[in-house]
Amino acid sequence: MKPIQVNFMVNGKNHQIVTAPNRTLLSVLREDLKLTGTKEGCGVGECGACAVIMNGEPVNSCLVLVGQADGSTITTIEGLSKNGQPHPLQKAFVEHGAVQCGFCTPGMIIASKALLDKNPDPSDEQVREALAGNICRCAGYTKIVEAVQAAAEESNHE
């Protein structure tokens, strides 16, 4: 299988990868770039644990072939804090008990960020709609919604 060359920016850094085209973005992020914060929960886009931001939108990286990411700008959970300062969502998730086992957390925060970037003042229902693609088995979603609302409020007061 002929390898392909892919260029993309991840968390502000440019990368050039030469690899087999039948690999997913998820696998390249985790294995080649060692960014293991993004998780594999199901491999078929049914759990959201692999969510990253690609060109401004949340995507399941298990459903992006590496070639499809060529020329993209990608943010993973590792890229969320700025200058050592945690993102309001990260802070809110910690403070509101929205983190239990933590496996859904990176994808959940990514999807939450994508929501707040588009809709800075969502209703609870809108938060739940935006997170419908992220399964959590530990927390029952209640504190996750609270955390997103708290982060929204904090960001709106800045």
Add this chain to the structure above:
Amino acid sequence: MEEFEYLSPVNLPQLLQFLSSPGGRVIAGGTDLIPKLRSGALHVSSLIDISHVEELRFIREDAEWVRIGARTTYADVLESPILARYAPVLLQATRLVASPMARARGTIGGNIGNASPAGDSMPPLLVLEAEATLINPTGQRVLPLEELVIGPMKTLLAPDEIIHHVSFRKPPASRGFSFEKLGPRQGMTISIATAAAAIELNASQTISAARIALGAVAPTPLRCKTAEELLLGREPVEETWKLAVEAALKNMSPIDDVRASQEYRRKATGVLLERVLQSAADLAKRSADQ
């Protein structure tokens, strides 16, 4: 995932060139294809990735028509002022597709081309009486959308042909549209029954135009022309809708599977159809009053 040759055309001419060699399978968002490649349910020798063919991603209007490029994502649909104005029923359906992540990647062309009987973009496009423009290395052709999809996962697309865009005439402002979906759970769900309807009322408040489309209850998404004809001239009331449902039920041939039985899909579709007919009629009435 098995090995394949990966081709990534950067523009339409290059895409058409790749299409002229046999054995290539087009991939857009990948939300349907990649799970199949991963499980081995699908084998391809080469993948033609249209992710970077920007010419296929557009939403345009002219005086009469609205055109949606095949690579338009569900997320693009949700953000389009043109579609919000001329095809709110498509936004209604799109909002309920899977998850935000799937909507950022899934495309209209992909959804149509995948030809799942449960494809959510189809019923709205059918009641908009959309057409599909197909292109191949030597030319193009236009087909009514309902003729394009011929069976579960089967279209009339030739091996060297892809959907370029779908288009529909801007509907009269007084026509009301509605869509409803039923899935086995509330969030991130496949459809086990969908219904879309369009209703137009004349001055005497009887139905002057009706369009009905059902999804997930037959080998392909269904336009129910018999049911539509039955509605003409009648009042937009419950008894009328029940007639339409009775007629539409005759077209349905739903499957039995782990998510729902045949019987339930029939019953549920009937309920959804009544509801969308009523909503569409209410919207038609409201716009007539304005």
Add this chain to the structure above:
Amino acid sequence: MSEKETLIGKSIPRADAWDKVTGSAKYVADIQTKDMKFGLVLRSTEHHALLRDLNTVTAKQIPGVIAIITMDDVEGSKYYGPINPDRPILAHDKVRFVGEPVAIIVAETLAAAGAARDAIQVTYETLEPVFDPIQALGPDAPPIHPDGNLLAHFEIEEGDLEKGFEEADLIVEQTFKVPRIYPGYLEPEASLAERHPDGHLTVWVSSQKPFNDREHICHVLGLPVEKVQVKVATIGGAFGGKEDSNLAVLAALAAWKTRCTVKLVNTREESLLAHPKRHPAILTYKAGVKKDGTLVAMKVSSHMDTGAYGSYGIAVSQLHTETLTGPYRIPNVRLDTYLVYTNSPISGAMRGFGAPQSNFGSEGMMDILAANLNMDPITFRQKNIWRSGDRNVTRALVNQPESLQKSLDLVKEEIKRLEQIPPAPGMRGGVGFAVSVQTMGLGHRVPDDSTNRLEWQPDGKILVRIGAPDLGQGLNTVAAQMTAEALGLPIHRVEVAELDSFVSPDGGVTCASRMTYSVGNSLLMASQKAIAVLVDAAAELLRVDPTNIQYQNGQLLRLDQPGLAPIPAAEITSRVAEAGKILSGEATFSFPYGPGTPDHLPLGMPHVKFCMGAQVARVEVDPRLGIVKVKEIVAIHDLGRVIHRVNVEGQIEGGVVMGVGFAVTEEMSLKADLHWVNNLTEYLLPTSMDAPPVIKSVLLEYPEESGPFGVKGIGEIPLVPTPAAIVSAVENAVGVRVTSAPIKREDLLAKIG
């Protein structure tokens, strides 16, 4: 004493939360070593078959393949099981379920391993399968194991059943069915094993029982305990499903045989097929009541489907039997639980461990009986529910049953409140409730010890060498909290160590609603010892009698010279560290079964500590589509003492949503084409839009005197009454009584008028 504010009851931030929100927490699949090899498991595609031949010749020749391991490579015990060792490490003569491990392929890359796996030729001789536990006990059923399909039968008999039914004014019978439920943790099972040049193994696990994993690994490889190091990575949820050592054993075997580092990670499909799930069951109840509502007799026959292998089935069916009658006084009972093998995927430990199944039946019966008597369901329960001094059908004395009456009072108020809320247009609203009981501990005569150790660090901090894993529920946090409280230290001066079997003591298996309880008790005891050794060390250094030294909040006071400034612990611990010593206190807490514990039942019965509570559900039902939307759950639970409120609420909210899934969407079933549901598009976990938008936790504190700070358990009970409460609410909404879970829309539609 001190005016220090107590830490108990404070929702301190979890220490592990920052690593999780930044993506730096390491789960097993995240561990990457330079020379890591990849393992895949070849699994049975047959439900029930003789394994005639396994041809690996072509597969072995694929470039990149290092080894293909079969049962022939197992030099130690060839069978294992947490209770009865009926499970082959790798199938060798027979396969009993789809997904059963047959061989392990180890290769340089996952792709090579995959190609090799596809190239292995297995010859099966299909045998007739059986999937229903009642059918499996029939005379014509194919035998799945040599000793037949009945793995165990547990019975409880009290009073005189016949006489009881004679006294009854009304007798009601009903059968209930509960589904096969998948634990659904987000992190699929994974294990990484490394064989070191000196011959010892390090095995990274995502497991509830690292020390048992070690035991199994040692048996299978024929190694002594000192040669196997088990390390626990961050765990992405477990809920009972990670009490099975399977993947750890396979990884260890692969590493041992190849002398390489091998990583094994299950796909979601493998996880669904091959890892233990909740026991489905068919429960048949027959109950007798007097017209004034007094329960006089109850007979229950339950068939539990344990799947192809026993796993924890024996223990699950015991706890199930003990809870079949619910928290009610019934003088005449006969309870029988049959634990049956079928060719279904393995049933084993899962949150609730038999109690959710019995609750569905017993609470359903309570509602049906009340309805038949024309009696208010709360009044009916108040009449029969446990009171102080009451015993369970096992004769075990119940702790703090007064909480149940309080719960019922609160239920009444909540029902009144919720009934005021109008449903959405077109929907029919209903409110219902259910009471619950869950047991704590592993059962009488099952060793149930938790050993944990506290080590003074040179800088005066305390390191908690916890011996039981945190599954994500926050055990490490409350362990640190209780330790800090006991030692009078600020929370940031207490750290919890990672679990490493070479260093950590055996804290027991994380399960059975007793972690805060047992680990907490052990740490309180260890704190006393840690204080004592610190005082002794100080006395030695200061050359005074230890009685002249008093420990207080991280400092040492000279009682013989009260004018002297307190000595920070660090002064002592640093000097001790310089001498190369560690001051530590270690203690073992044994789950208490006093001399009065009933001993007429088999090993493992009875359980002697109970958690109790009740939940109220508000639902809206679409009467034309049969859709049930759960709009609010009020969860009333007695936990003795709230150590960390946010953690407790987290357990409750997560448990409630698990209960909603059980009631409305989740079922792992065999499809018409004889394939199991094995993916998340067919096995439907509740999303944020399926979860009730409102979950209200009401925490009661009826202290359990044997618990640290009065604590009881909360880990399992939050999902126990939820399904029955929802069923009750649905009946209130549309007049249909559902007797099997999950609620099927078609069944509702068929019965709604």
